[in-house]
Amino acid sequence: MSGEKGVETFRESTSSPELLSAIKVLKKELSSELVILGHHYQRDDVLQFADITGDSLILSRKAAEMQKKHIVFCGVYFMAECADILTEEDQAVYIPDLEAGCAMADMAGRRQVEETWGKLTAVSDETIIPVTYINSSADIKAFVGERGGLVCTSSNAGPVFDRAMELGSKILFLPDRYLGANTALHKGMNKKQLWLLDRLPDRRQMKDIRVFLWDGYCSVHRQFRVEDVYRLRKEYPGIRIIVHGECSEAVVQASDDFGSTSAIIQQVSSAPAGSIWGVGTEEHLVRRLKKRFPDKTVLSLSGKGVQCTTMYRITPEKLQKTLQGIRDGGSTQRIRVNPEIKHYAKSALMRMLSL
Numbered sequence: 001m002s003g004e005k006g007v008e009t010f011r012e013s014t015s016s017p018e019l020l021s022a023i024k025v026l027k028k029e030l031s032s033e034l035v036i037l038g039h040h041y042q043r044d045d046v047l048q049f050a051d052i053t054g055d056s057l058i059l060s061r062k063a064a065e066m067q068k069k070h071i072v073f074c075g076v077y078f079m080a081e082c083a084d085i086l087t088e089e090d091q092a093v094y095i096p097d098l099e100a101g102c103a104m105a106d107m108a109g110r111r112q113v114e115e116t117w118g119k120l121t122a123v124s125d126e127t128i129i130p131v132t133y134i135n136s137s138a139d140i141k142a143f144v145g146e147r148g149g150l151v152c153t154s155s156n157a158g159p160v161f162d163r164a165m166e167l168g169s170k171i172l173f174l175p176d177r178y179l180g181a182n183t184a185l186h187k188g189m190n191k192k193q194l195w196l197l198d199r200l201p202d203r204r205q206m207k208d209i210r211v212f213l214w215d216g217y218c219s220v221h222r223q224f225r226v227e228d229v230y231r232l233r234k235e236y237p238g239i240r241i242i243v244h245g246e247c248s249e250a251v252v253q254a255s256d257d258f259g260s261t262s263a264i265i266q267q268v269s270s271a272p273a274g275s276i277w278g279v280g281t282e283e284h285l286v287r288r289l290k291k292r293f294p295d296k297t298v299l300s301l302s303g304k305g306v307q308c309t310t311m312y313r314i315t316p317e318k319l320q321k322t323l324q325g326i327r328d329g330g331s332t333q334r335i336r337v338n339p340e341i342k343h344y345a346k347s348a349l350m351r352m353l354s355l
């Protein structure tokens, strides 16, 4: 492992049967007013309690539709923030660990983004539309919403790019440089039309640029290497390689396909028995696919398997405490997005959801 923050080698986790039955009892007690949402990267002993599982897009749509009073989000902070933004005033959203952030979302801070925006708009005569990946803070979503921009997830980045290009002629994409580049290249743009914001372009360079890429990334998906793709192709002739859109352009281009966690699940589940898959994403999902489809061979693209340390902060113990707090009328795990931020962040999310 590279020693990068936010990523570690997969660890098997177990929980006592007493703890698991205590959660079951609490869930039953609260059932009329509770829904638990779970992201695909959660550990099995947490995800088994989710009423709805899904990728970021599915879960944010579900959060918007939910009628329940209490919504417990087993995922990372920005996901729970989105649920709070999209639900009504009389609904409460909780996350079992308030420290379960997303390292990539933390790479784009509002002040720094505002500063860069100011410099870019000062040297460009064309309209720049800000687009943020859902893996960003509510504050960044509000920044984007206030300027007529949109949110996207890894499921709908393509159509969101199309919409942004109807609204303007350039995109500022935050915070994932790889999802931004992969989407743009997939749409037929060339590398010269992409600009990584580790430095600013001058007025002359501005002309050809169509997408400015914020220099953020996911340390988990950055672990996958082109060499991993070549190694698996050599060892397993006929293998299909599918990776998450947060992997580097080189890995995506060497693979057969890329997409969201749901797209990965969908592809593997609809493949014929006997097929072989190399999957480049978080290990909890890879292992679940392996178990769910014993008639297919599912391999992790990175031999050992990598896990997201912050997703892993959600444990059955913390889920139990959160449910207990809700039942006793005092959970400390509630997420409350500032109303002013909520307003603009919601407009950016709604522009995406209405596509």
Ligand code: 13P
Binding pocket: 040, 054, 055, 056, 057, 135, 153, 154, 155, 218, 244, 246, 259, 260, 261, 262
């Ligand atoms: P999905 O929307 O594809 O589930 O991805 C979320 C995520 O954080 C991937 O690292």
Ligand code: SF4
Binding pocket: 006, 076, 101, 102, 103, 104, 105, 135, 218, 219, 220, 221, 246, 282, 308, 309, 310, 311
């Ligand atoms: Fe964030 Fe990467 Fe973890 Fe997804 S896997 S939540 S992008 S750190």
